[in-house]
Amino acid sequence: MKMKKSHWFLYLSILTVLIYGCSKDENADNTINIFSVQDDIAFGQQMRDEIHSNSADYPLLSETQYAAAYNHIYRIRDSILESGDLKYADKFDWKVDIIEDDEVLNAFCAPGGYICVYTGIIKFLDNEAQFAGVLGHEMAHADRRHSTDQLTKAYGIQLLLGIVLGNNQSQLAQIAADLAAGVAMLAFSRDAENEADEYSVKYLYNTAYDATGVKGFFEKIGGSPQPPEFLSTHPNPDNRFDHIVEVWQTLGGKTGGTFEESYNQFKSSLP
Numbered sequence: 001m002k003m004k005k006s007h008w009f010l011y012l013s014i015l016t017v018l019i020y021g022c023s024k025d026e027n028a029d030n031t032i033n034i035f036s037v038q039d040d041i042a043f044g045q046q047m048r049d050e051i052h053s054n055s056a057d058y059p060l061l062s063e064t065q066y067a068a069a070y071n072h073i074y075r076i077r078d079s080i081l082e083s084g085d086l087k088y089a090d091k092f093d094w095k096v097d098i099i100e101d102d103e104v105l106n107a108f109c110a111p112g113g114y115i116c117v118y119t120g121i122i123k124f125l126d127n128e129a130q131f132a133g134v135l136g137h138e139m140a141h142a143d144r145r146h147s148t149d150q151l152t153k154a155y156g157i158q159l160l161l162g163i164v165l166g167n168n169q170s171q172l173a174q175i176a177a178d179l180a181a182g183v184a185m186l187a188f189s190r191d192a193e194n195e196a197d198e199y200s201v202k203y204l205y206n207t208a209y210d211a212t213g214v215k216g217f218f219e220k221i222g223g224s225p226q227p228p229e230f231l232s233t234h235p236n237p238d239n240r241f242d243h244i245v246e247v248w249q250t251l252g253g254k255t256g257g258t259f260e261e262s263y264n265q266f267k268s269s270l271p
């Protein structure tokens with residue numbers, strides 16, 4: 001039997017995972033990701049479809065009715081994209097959905113750059129730099145492809161065997177459905193968290209925002225009575241605050257604005 005070229009590649013990938021998988025330590029820069037960038041986009045689109053078809057769990061704010069709120073996020077998102085530090089700024093869609101639930105302090109960005117923000121987290125934060133910091137952190141998870149890194153760890157070999165045996169279609173669909181059901185979410189590793197913090201600072205550094213905005217968010221949730229949903233998928237690495245400040249100082253320690261006023265306008269554009 002003649003083996004397809006793609007199958008050879010997959011066998012090699014399995015070998016690579018088997019050989020290196022066990023000896024590698026958890027490092028977001030060195031992890032093996034068996035998925036293609038196109039897979040990230042496909043996963044994200046499927047998750048977005050699930051979210052759009054499940055209004056009970058994901059009551060989305062209408063973009064036509066709340067155009068002002070969406071435009072605030074687009075403006076902040078675009079200034080992050082224009083930082084020039086995102087690898088997939090042009091390749092991913094970076095679509096935004098606002099989920100109407102004031103009780104949920106969460107935001108996430110599905111693979112391929114599909115951003116979801118709960119009204120709860122928008123209302124919880126005090127200024128636009130904090131929000132931009134959180135958005136930058138989420139966008140970094142997508143741009144650094146942390147989800148499919150994690151997926152490779154969680155499903156890698158099993159999935160590869162499925163693909164090689166030629167029956168992976170339903171498996172891929174099932175994984176995407178699982179992801180959307182749990183909202184993505186395999187918790188990120190602490191290394192991925194550090195990297196997302198680091199990139200949030202890098203993205204914001206060349207904008208008008210205080211580049212350490214994400215630190216303000218983590219300080220604020222650290223003081224909240226119940227650990228919010230955010231921390232269940234974004235575990236706190238050690239020395240998180242020191243690390244954020246360190247990255248900022250390495251870049252030059254430039255101060256930026258917090259923009260309370262425009263942030264209050266953003267909040268008041270929500271229901």
Ligand SMILES: [Zn+2]
Pocket residue numbers: 137141188192193196233234
């Ligand atoms: Zn995170």
